[in-house]
Amino acid sequence: MLPVERRRKMAHIIKSQGAVNTRELAEILGISIMTVRRDLKVLEEQNLLEITWGGAVPVGFEAHDIPRSHKASCMRQAKTDIARAACGFIEDDAFIALDAGTTTLELARLLPSLPISRLSVVTPDLEIALILSGHAHIEVFLTGGRVDPVSRACNDVDVMKYLRRIRTTMAFVGINVWEAEHGVTTSSSEKMHRKAQLMESADKSILLVDSSKYAKFSPWRVAGVEDFYRIITDGGLPAGARQQLEAAGASLLYAGS
Template sequence: MIPYVRREKIMDELENKQIMYIEDFLKIFDGVSESTIRRDLKMLEDENFIVLLRGGAVKLKLDSHEIPVGTKKLLYKEDKEKIGKFAASLVEDDDCIYIDSGTSCTAMFKYIKARGVRVVTSNTQILNEVNHVIESCIVVGGEVNKKIDSISGPLTDDTLKNMNFDKSFLGASGFGTVVGINTPDFREASKKSIAKTNSKKCYVLADSSKFNKSTLCKAFEIQECILVTNKEIPGLKGISEYIVAE
């Protein structure tokens, strides 16, 4: 098993169990040495993705700063795919839509089946996903943040201010009734706010692990959008509109 696949499996296991021990991984990866597992875990810790505890314990680390998109792909993969696929089903023929940066937003692109769709995006990953059902794809200008595969800044904001969308699909680092829809980056928050304002409908794609997670910048209140997530969130019932992706 190649190292990337092994680390991906480690994250799958931690996603389900939250805390595990090195001995647990030795049982899962038959024939893999303890030193190899420790190297994998150290690499994931260096990427700020897990925490190594005393006694050989390991847990996920979901902190307040932006995680690199390459690492994000390992988190809650099935949930993000489910959310992305459902979000794509909301796109109708001839819609003009905005697709934000973020792994859940990227996941939706390949599932779009509606015809004649015009896409505006600040997500550099989407360039690899354009297919025949997309009538046109506009990538907005601005400063590229390679860490999160996103374009943002004053030029991006100025471009989006002059556009109108049938629907926007936004990512978020955290969401909640008090913390709103949030992100660690002022530029990302500004971009999301503009896209939301200029859209007839605004959907935020976020898995349930981000509920009540607070980062530096609130883009807007959660009541101003429709949340698409992966399971019921009792704390939002009667307060905010949300959809559980099936």
């Protein structure tokens, strides 16, 4: 295949799929990763795409977040199993952070029934704060800031200022996409900074993420899979993915299995 034909096909793949990483392009086209990178540079100079971390996207591409109403209906049993497993890491009189998300929301629903006398929780998530605020033995702190209408969570510079002033014993982080190579990524710089600061302000961080979100990535990197004390996921993760994650240094706990 001539270089011009190869690049034309590469541009078509990226336009039709929305976002493709260099490894996928190399496998699809039967070429080396170095050749892919050279071709992408040429296509970017022709204003046919934009090079991103690990791959490329069409010009003007935006990695939008998934609406909360849609996420809430997906993998419900897995999220419940993951939340139950997470409860085993919560001790009496702890001060924990709950990230925004539907899996952390499932964890919040379980907290009031835990055999603990006192718990403090900080969260940017409005629904989580409302659920927990009605229980006398749970002290709730809402980060404040601008509310994102998609995630229904506080998500701006004020959140960062708030989180920098606290120290938690454990942060439970939620995410929409994850992978061994690219780690934990998200759809916007605001969410990336918020999640990274949640981790920075905690003694330990645990990722709560179901298997349906694996082998996907977004433009903004939060952390590597090895940066979490534990990653709690469900048993639906394929054997190959488990091997990739373990090779990358991830400490995995499979809920419901």
